[in-house]
Amino acid sequence: MKQTTIMIVDDHALVREGITKILSLEQRFQVVAEASTGRQAIELCRSRRPDIVLLDINLPDINGIEVCKTIKSDFPSTGIIALTIHDQDEYIIEMIRNGISAYLLKDVSPDQLINTILQVAEGKSFISPSLTAKIFSQINKLSTRPVESRPRGLTEREIEVLGLVAKGNSNKSIARKLFISEKTVKNHLTNIFQKLEVSDRTQAALLAIKEKIVEI
Structure with missing residues (x-):
């Protein structure tokens, strides 16, 4: 069984020790x-090449946002999970824009931490449900990229639907605004999820930010 290799980045030794004990219970890690x-995180990432990095934002020298940007630039396939006390909109959005795969608060349960690592190892994204409303609030201020770009092969209509999803609209609301049926909306969402290779609305919105299908 291939293990998922992990690096823990936190300036508190007790936190690192606690996380290590939790992860040691999972044989796949x-x-x-x-x-x-x-700086130490960047150096160790270059020498140890972990699959996953658990990254705090508050660090004594370079903040987690800059560390994330550097690691993703050097190792795009490395999965980064923000594990922090910060739930401010600006931190969440900046970390997403710089390539994180998941954003968790430090009061997360051990089971949720383990499940999130497993998801990220499979190439999926995850945001704590308590933070989703904050993300949609920020995305609601976004402007849509010109449809001529047609990112990921999305049609003009699919980009319209994705833009409304990103703004927190329900299927019923999208159907009403675009003068189409809810069944048609569901069909568009199925196509959008397939093209973006995601499984839900939140993941679609996160990817839309990362790939600038929608922009802040």
């Missing part, structure tokens, strides 16, 4: 590095 600063 192997903690290969721990870092207490941003």
